[in-house]
Amino acid sequence: MPDNFKNKVLDSYKSFIDLTQNQSENFLKIRKDAIEKFESMEFPTIKNEEWKYDNLSFINKHDFNIISIADGEQISQEMIAPYSFQNLDTHFLVFINGFYSPRLSKIQSKKKSIYIGNLADAINKYPEEIKEHFSKYSKSESDIFIAMNTALAQDGAFIYIPDGISIEHPIHLLYLTDSRKNAIYTNPRNLIIAGECSNVKIIESSYTIGSMPAFTNLVSEMVLDFSSNVEYYKIQNNGDNSFYIGTSQTIQNKASSYNSTTVSLKGNFIRNNLNTLLNAESCEANFNGFYYLDGNNFVDNHTLVDHANPNCVSNENYKGIMDDKSIAVFNGKVIVRPDAQKTNALQTNRNILLTDEAKINSKPQLEIFADDVKCSHGATCGYLDKEAMFYLRARGIGEEMAKSLLLNAFAGEIIEKINISELRDEIKRQIAQRLIVDDIYFCDVLEQIVE
Amino acid sequence: MALLKVENLKVKVEENLILKGINLEVKQGEIHAIMGPNGSGKSTLANVLAGKDEYEVVGGSVTYKDMNLLELAPEVRARVGIFLAFQYPVEIAGVSNANFMKTALNELRKYKGEEPLDAMDFLQLMKERAKLVEIDPTFMNRAVNQGYSGGEKKRNEIFQMAMMEPKLAILNETDSGLDIDALKIVANGVNKLSNENNAFLVITHYQRLLDYIIPDFVHVLYNGRIVKSGTKKLALELEEKGYDWIKKEADALQTV
Numbered sequence: 113m114p115d116n117f118k119n120k121v122l123d124s125y126k127s128f129i130d131l132t133q134n135q136s137e138n139f140l141k142i143r144k145d146a147i148e149k150f151e152s153m154e155f156p157t158i159k160n161e162e163w164k165y166d167n168l169s170f171i172n173k174h175d176f177n178i179i180s181i182a183d184g185e186q187i188s189q190e191m192i193a194p195y196s197f198q199n200l201d202t203h204f205l206v207f208i209n210g211f212y213s214p215r216l217s218k219i220q221s222k223k224k225s226i227y228i229g230n231l232a233d234a235i236n237k238y239p240e241e242i243k244e245h246f247s248k249y250s251k252s253e254s255d256i257f258i259a260m261n262t263a264l265a266q267d268g269a270f271i272y273i274p275d276g277i278s279i280e281h282p283i284h285l286l287y288l289t290d291s292r293k294n295a296i297y298t299n300p301r302n303l304i305i306a307g308e309c310s311n312v313k314i315i316e317s318s319y320t321i322g323s324m325p326a327f328t329n330l331v332s333e334m335v336l337d338f339s340s341n342v343e344y345y346k347i348q349n350n351g352d353n354s355f356y357i358g359t360s361q362t363i364q365n366k367a368s369s370y371n372s373t374t375v376s377l378k379g380n381f382i383r384n385n386l387n388t389l390l391n392a393e394s395c396e397a398n399f400n401g402f403y404y405l406d407g408n409n410f411v412d413n414h415t416l417v418d419h420a421n422p423n424c425v426s427n428e429n430y431k432g433i434m435d436d437k438s439i440a441v442f443n444g445k446v447i448v449r450p451d452a453q454k455t456n457a458l459q460t461n462r463n464i465l466l467t468d469e470a471k472i473n474s475k476p477q478l479e480i481f482a483d484d485v486k487c488s489h490g491a492t493c494g495y496l497d498k499e500a501m502f503y504l505r506a507r508g509i510g511e512e513m514a515k516s517l518l519l520n521a522f523a524g525e526i527i528e529k530i531n532i533s534e535l536r537d538e539i540k541r542q543i544a545q546r547l548i549v550d551d552i553y554f555c556d557v558l559e560q561i562v563e
Numbered sequence: 564m565a566l567l568k569v570e571n572l573k574v575k576v577e578e579n580l581i582l583k584g585i586n587l588e589v590k591q592g593e594i595h596a597i598m599g600p601n602g603s604g605k606s607t608l609a610n611v612l613a614g615k616d617e618y619e620v621v622g623g624s625v626t627y628k629d630m631n632l633l634e635l636a637p638e639v640r641a642r643v644g645i646f647l648a649f650q651y652p653v654e655i656a657g658v659s660n661a662n663f664m665k666t667a668l669n670e671l672r673k674y675k676g677e678e679p680l681d682a683m684d685f686l687q688l689m690k691e692r693a694k695l696v697e698i699d700p701t702f703m704n705r706a707v708n709q710g711y712s713g714g715e716k717k718r719n720e721i722f723q724m725a726m727m728e729p730k731l732a733i734l735n736e737t738d739s740g741l742d743i744d745a746l747k748i749v750a751n752g753v754n755k756l757s758n759e760n761n762a763f764l765v766i767t768h769y770q771r772l773l774d775y776i777i778p779d780f781v782h783v784l785y786n787g788r789i790v791k792s793g794t795k796k797l798a799l800e801l802e803e804k805g806y807d808w809i810k811k812e813a814d815a816l817q818t819v
Binding site for chain 1: 666670706
């Protein structure tokens with residue numbers, strides 16, 4: 113039945129809005145506005161340019177339950193152990209079905225003025241900041257998924273870093289969905305505020321426990337104040353029953369630096385909307401992406417860098433390996449507004465197809481309205497280098513091992529950019545699992561000895 | 564014992580018959596030089612022996628030890644002791660020399676039923692062999708051939724040969740593009756590796772290399788056939804007179 117899910121959302125809103133009467137008037141107004149916008153919109157079809165390659169039929173195909181109450185009690189520490197870092201001290205925030213679990217989370221010791229916690233609590237503790245920033249950057253009218261998240265989201269991460277603070281440990285946001293009994297829909301909502309001259313590294317990963325379909329609709333808003341430096345790592349290695357739509361909207365103030373690395377290894381459907389607005393001069397935005405898909409998996413990386421001011425630099429480098437019948441989309445939009453002189457915007461997308469049925473749709477969109485700029489884009493798509501393959505084989509390296517070496521090398525350019533060594537090693541390990549494990553990993557260990 | 568026996572080998576590339584019946588026998592302990600003008604089929608011979616894809620064998624046979632070489636995949640040929648030093652070694656971004664050699668050596672050892680080398684032993688071996696071709700050990704972490712000069716690439720080929728310790732090494736125009744100093748280093752490396760158990764097939768256009776790597780036999784390849792064989796003296800004759808007299812002789816024979 114069409115619009116089945118849409119009705120579920122509307123019903124869910126009605127039933128839970130009563131639970132939130134104690135929230136601020138401002139907040140309630142935002143939600144009401146969001147649900148109204150949601151009601152007036154339809155889920156996109158392939159006729160919508162921005163969703164041309166995305167098959168959203170899964171939304172109505174599965175009977176998704178909308179989770180409106182925290183119910184993560186059945187999840188134990190042992191169950192989440194495989195998803196945390198054993199050798200890396202992090203501020204670990206665990207969300208079960210979109211709700212913060214203090215029991216499973218662990219925050220390292222820190223100054224009181226720093227807030228690393230959940231949105232539901234922050235709504236009452238930081239009303240000024242919420243009022244100033246919440247829903248100011250991801251607009252409900254622009255996208256039905258944003259509207260849906262804004263209307264329904266009850267929890268997510270709230271990170272507030274005061275001026276001048278460098279957060280020593282990375283913050284790890286783990287979103288777990290429990291779909292052991294039912295197909296479920298969750299929509300966590302993040303708000304991250306990085307004060308002037310602050311530094312922080314954030315890791316986001318999502319996993320599903322259970323085999324029923326799980327649909328996550330995540331929206332993150334981020335504010336980077338003057339000269340702040342944020343590194344954001346998004347790791348996507350979930351099951352074939354996982355469907356993920358993530359929208360990240362960042363606003364950057366003067367001289368801020370935003371480095372985002374997205375690694376997509378597995379998922380039935382992944383759509384990443386990564387947007388940043390360069391709202392002042394001298395900003396820097398570096399978007400790196402690596403995707404390695406197989407089976408029938410799908411990933412769509414949509415990026416938007418809005419050069420609204422002069423003297424900013426943006427650099428996008430996405431690389432992909434497509435196997436079996438997997439499909440990837442790269443749509444990189446760069447807008448250079450009329451006053452954004454001395455803009456430097458680079459964009460590359462390189463792909464290797466391992467089979468004839470794998471597909472990549474690569475579309476750069478450069479809208480340049482200033483005249484003193486340096487902008488370039490390039491996209492390539494090919495197969496493994498035959499000359500390199502023969503060279504390796506002529507030295508006794510078998511075909512499969514040679515392929516693995518070359519694919520690993522291809523991925524390396526992006527993976528080496530991950531600044532957290534334990535995370536980098538973990539990603540290398542996950543990639544190696546898809547290639548031939550032992551020697552690849554062992555060779556890297558050797559390199560460390562040689563140094 | 565004949566290490567390599569090529570009998571009446573005929574090879575086509577894209578419908579053109581390049582090798583028109585090559586006969587060659589290489590025994591252990593021997594160094595054979597193959598010389599010839601451009602277009603004679605030198606590279607084709609080297610590539611066919613290494614197992615490159617684009618070549619179609621339309622006649623004859625190649626026996627290595629007691630095996631039918633043409634049936635073996637390239638990696639198997641390497642593992643049974645054949646090494647090709649490429650004329651234009653390819654750059655492989657993102658794969659370090661250490662990673663490359665370690666993988667190759669361990670595949671070789673796996674094939675022979677031996678344990679893989681541990682990291683420290685491998686490091687030792689690399690440092691030792693690097694000295695042979697005067698390569699700085701720090702090159703181990705650099706990507707294979709990336710940004711190397713022609714001389715560095717050729718030295719890397721000989722270094723790899725030193726690591727793999729092949730029974731039959733085929734040097735495909737290893738001297739092309741080298742200045743005299745690089746040439747001497749390469750030749751020195753080859754000479755140190757040459758012993759009574761292995762054999763070399765040195766393919767070259769100029770005889771200059773053969774001043775340093777002294778061949779036991781010199782063969783001239785022209786128009787897909789070996790038209791003359793001799794000793795080192797033949798190479799000197801070619802140096803003096805060029806290839807024209809050989810071409811004339813060979814062409815005359817053809818028309819007869």
